[in-house]
Amino acid sequence: MVWAIVSIFVSLLSFGVAAYFYAWVTKLPTANHTLERVGALIRQGAFAFLRREYRVLAVFAAVVCVLIFLFFPKPIWQAESALDNLSMVGAYLLGSALSGLAGYIGISIATIANLKAASAARHGLAPSFMAGFRGGAVMGMAVVGTCLLGASLLYLLTQNTDVVLAFSFGASSLALFAKAGGGIFTKTADIAADLTGKVELGIPEDDPRNPAVIADNVGDNVGDVAGMGADLFDSNVAALAAAMVIAIPLGQIELLFCYSALGLLASIVGVLCAKVGKSGNPSAALNRGTYLTCGVFAVLTLLASLLFRFELRLWGATMIGLVVGVIIGLTSDYFTGDGKKPVKNVAEACKSGPAFTILSGMSYGLLSSMPALIGIGLAALCSYKLCEPLGGDYAVFGISVAAIGMLSIVGMIVSNDAYGPIVDNARGVAEMGGLGDEVLAITDELDSAGNTVKAITKGFAIGAAGLTVIALLAAFCEIVEGITGAAVTLNLMDPLVFFGALVGAVIPAAFSAMLIRGVDRNSQLMVREIHNQFNTIPGLREGKDGVLPDYNRCIDIATLGALKELIPAGLMAILATLLTGFIGGVQAVGGFLMGNILCGLLIAMMMSNAGGLWDNAKKYIEAGHCGGKGSDAHKAAVIGDTVGDPFKDTAGPSINTQVTVVSLVSSLAAVLFVACSLF
Amino acid sequence: MVWAIVSIFVSLLSFGVAAYFYAWVTKLPTANHTLERVGALIRQGAFAFLRREYRVLAVFAAVVCVLIFLFFPKPIWQAESALDNLSMVGAYLLGSALSGLAGYIGISIATIANLKAASAARHGLAPSFMAGFRGGAVMGMAVVGTCLLGASLLYLLTQNTDVVLAFSFGASSLALFAKAGGGIFTKTADIAADLTGKVELGIPEDDPRNPAVIADNVGDNVGDVAGMGADLFDSNVAALAAAMVIAIPLGQIELLFCYSALGLLASIVGVLCAKVGKSGNPSAALNRGTYLTCGVFAVLTLLASLLFRFELRLWGATMIGLVVGVIIGLTSDYFTGDGKKPVKNVAEACKSGPAFTILSGMSYGLLSSMPALIGIGLAALCSYKLCEPLGGDYAVFGISVAAIGMLSIVGMIVSNDAYGPIVDNARGVAEMGGLGDEVLAITDELDSAGNTVKAITKGFAIGAAGLTVIALLAAFCEIVEGITGAAVTLNLMDPLVFFGALVGAVIPAAFSAMLIRGVDRNSQLMVREIHNQFNTIPGLREGKDGVLPDYNRCIDIATLGALKELIPAGLMAILATLLTGFIGGVQAVGGFLMGNILCGLLIAMMMSNAGGLWDNAKKYIEAGHCGGKGSDAHKAAVIGDTVGDPFKDTAGPSINTQVTVVSLVSSLAAVLFVACSLF
8 A cells, every 4th residue: 555655645746846836837927918908818718618618517427427326336226235336426526526627727827827928938938938838737747646646545445446447437538528628619719710810811820800819719728728638637547547457456556556656756857857948949848858757757667666576577568658658759750740751741742732731641640640550559569478477467467557657757748738738828918918029939939849749748648548448448358357257258250349340440430520520610600700790890800909809709609619519429439339338248349449449549640640740831831931921832731730720639639538438438337238238 | 063154154144245235335436536536545545554554563463473382372392282382373363364354354445435425425315325334334244254254263173262362362462553553543644634724724624735634534544444443353352252261161152153143143134224214314224223233133042042942041141231232332322422411511611611621521531431330340240140040150151141242233333333434534535526515514414423323332342342351351260270270269358469450450541641642742743744834835725726735744644653653552561461470470460450451441431432522512513502613612622622532533442452452461371470470
């Protein structure tokens, strides 16, 4: 139990760091009143959306609570004590609440840090970077701290794997909807603002005349900060949960908490050390932080393993995860990075028109899935084979500690990821607050660094999700064996497995299609609203002093649209899992998970990287290459970027969560599938 | 042996029908000399490409022959007799040659029928339809006839499943390259011609001033006729081969040949009966032919099963395949069909700009994979369960006769599919031959009917490929069991299986990306050449009498580009299979095939349907909706169509063949994987 208790202390330490950063950022000065007014508008919009979203999700959670109480871990009429079912409900609620809390904390700090970073940019790049990064780090520390605290408390209180799964399911299901809802909101506003502002009217990004501009900045917060926070909270919890389900029978829970606590500690070190010199490069600073965290984690876990006599093979598996995570990140960086060959080629293709922009970006996106999926496959294979000599169950455990290894630095990853939208927002408020071109140049540079590191951290996130769901598949089999008492073989040649695999394979496709269609529909609505405002509000188009658009109408459209679209896609994925289970039993569900993982990872990588690639190709052209701003190539690049927006910020990253959620649903509902299925 | 011999006679009958149609079409009059000149240009270009392509493929085939002789079915130094290896070489060559022959026959008739259909259109729709359809039917009869003849001869001569697999591998590998090469050629020319002609210069499609116009028409023949013929030849052979491998130990070979022969007979009936009334609807005529063929096949096989006491459960499995094929076709038709909701919605989205065209088409494409994959899964599951009471091996055989059921009407499918490019070409030569607007209206109507039925027939083709590769996976396991003498279990939880699955999953993505990039690169080259000609040939742009562009330069660019790009993608897929096998052995290969099938089917459906959808949305707008020709919506739709071109005609349909080829490679090389692998 030692390490579970240590974990609690390390979590508390991370909260301390978060609180320190929060206070540090809040104390920074804000440049002027316009900035404060704009900041207040963004904050209000973000919290208004969050409240309405959480209200919808509360209804969903209440329904799930009733279902859990009735059916899990056993149907209530067969349960020995209603307490078992009640503790599942409690764990589910805790997971949901903590996930929601992570999003809430993220938005609280992000809507302050954006103003502070913009204001600090008047004094140069370094102070602005620190404001943005430490704002992001509040989120990073809070996410990982709550995750570890929740998991270790639950373990200390119940030592029951079912309860941990319910906790994880709570976090995941909330993340699924938060990510989808936020993603739809942010891209609806972003696309509508860009198309009407930059393309049609030729006004700059974040021009206050544009009715969608506040909605766009709200979107950065609810989509990229809150949604992403919930997403990584979920990955982290799921990886821990999967590992715990396998670790408990092996008696390896101490190692798990030890590695997780040290990972958080390493992230704290990395976050505290991140610093950019006066003439320095912000993306180098961010990457240095990531590598430092990796290094500290590797050393600390090695020392701990030697000291506490953990199996060194398991440590090796963790390192495999870590190294493969870095490799996947670097390949993503190659496919999307500014100045790399793919970005240059796509920018070049833009000169031949938008069709070539799409085709070249799409084909690079498809290609980019190759190193990532093969990397995940190799990581799983090597960590399995490395741990196999310890015994059969240890082999699978090896895969799951490889995932833990990849996610060890998640505190750093979240910090980097939250840094991006904060400085993006800082750019927006600086423009609207009239802080001048010098400040804009600095925030632009910080923003572009955010995009670059995003590729690497996204590689980690998708890689870790891949290993986690493999571990969850193993956990599913373990659970089924626990129920039936017989070994489970998911034979590919079993037609039930095959049927399940085909169904599972189409779910990520249908899921992402539904989200993209949501963005598509909503942004068309918003475009119409913007046209309407420009036509009916006199003086708005010309930018007459004192004439302001009705920002709230656009925020409303984005909010209502997101709330309407966020439930169906997620529900479809969950229902498809249950349906497959009730038709084909555990065999079909096993195949379902397999198909879901394969196609899910493929589509997620393709969409994330193609989207990032188009975004950077546009920026590359805007930097003066291939004809520069305003050229036909630029127009083509903007079209590519618009297509890429929902790819990389709505559908792509949501698929991760979708895959995790169906894995958890399967594990939880395994007992029902065993009890009744058509075949 | 009775039915194998009957099969030979039915094949000969189909040759007779083909010869009759060939003579019938050739005897039709040609309108004028310009038409003949244009026709000759197209024919020359097509045969020139075919010759050069076949020369490249001959080198490839020679290398493969040496490898087969050295290693298969056993390494030559371990073989009892070199004759075994030699007969494999012979079968491989036969498969390649017949596949090449099918393409050759197709082009021979298509480059005649296009002129005849254009000329016949002067006398109305019905005679023009007959010329186009009977031209296509020559191809249909030839493809299915050679396939059945080859398979039954090989069986009668050797009764060896290895030899049948080698035959199938010959057909598939040639098809892979022919489809890829033809697909790259046709879309290179099509895209370049459209972008420069329709978009930039505003001249009509098929305007003789456009230097790419002949290359475009050549492309219809080498890509859609020859490539598609080779592709369906391959599917058909592979389905038969997979079924034979499973049928021989079960003693069910008679049933197999019986059903195949009756399928061909039903197609002959369907082809002979296809007719359009004077005021009739050509797409109804084509679909009537398809349904008639299905009906005749169902009745004939039922009667034969009763008469010859075949297991009725197997007949049931065939019917499941047939019905599911029709259902998949109808859902594809819904997603791509003219006048259906998706086409209207995408056309509507075009009004908001090209980004929305792409996003909406893409999301429908992703959604459309759902009914197809679930349909394939259900067909496999139901046919398996239906035949399970006959015994374990019969269950798998059930899946493979379901594939045979889906492909029973392949003669009709090929006829319909070849009809499309023939009438498309007829439109082109009518325009260039100056046959007037009335003729163009008729050929336009025939062309659009070709597009509509294509959706249904493509559904059949992909569905059948799905079932076939499932059967090939079973055949692979059967072969491995034959080598090792132990039952093969491909357990999903085995990390080797999982590793293989992840690698297999990315192959179709990388494969299609390589093809799309090929088209992308080449058409940019050709666009430059066209610009060059317009700038340097005086009087060309204005259409001065007697000034003609240099058509051959464009044909050369398309040819060289296609030849350069066609080998790498296919080779990558084959090498990845071998590498996976040598790393992870048969377990990894089993997983590889599974991952390949899942993601391959998904991407193939997505690309085919999104492409078809964009094409029809463009046509819908051109018919006067959403702003009509020349509007911004139309421009957006053209961009969508350009993106869709390589999706639906290069990458999408090639993936089918890619999946089949790697399945066959795995089966053939199984003995090597068993003998040596890293893990």
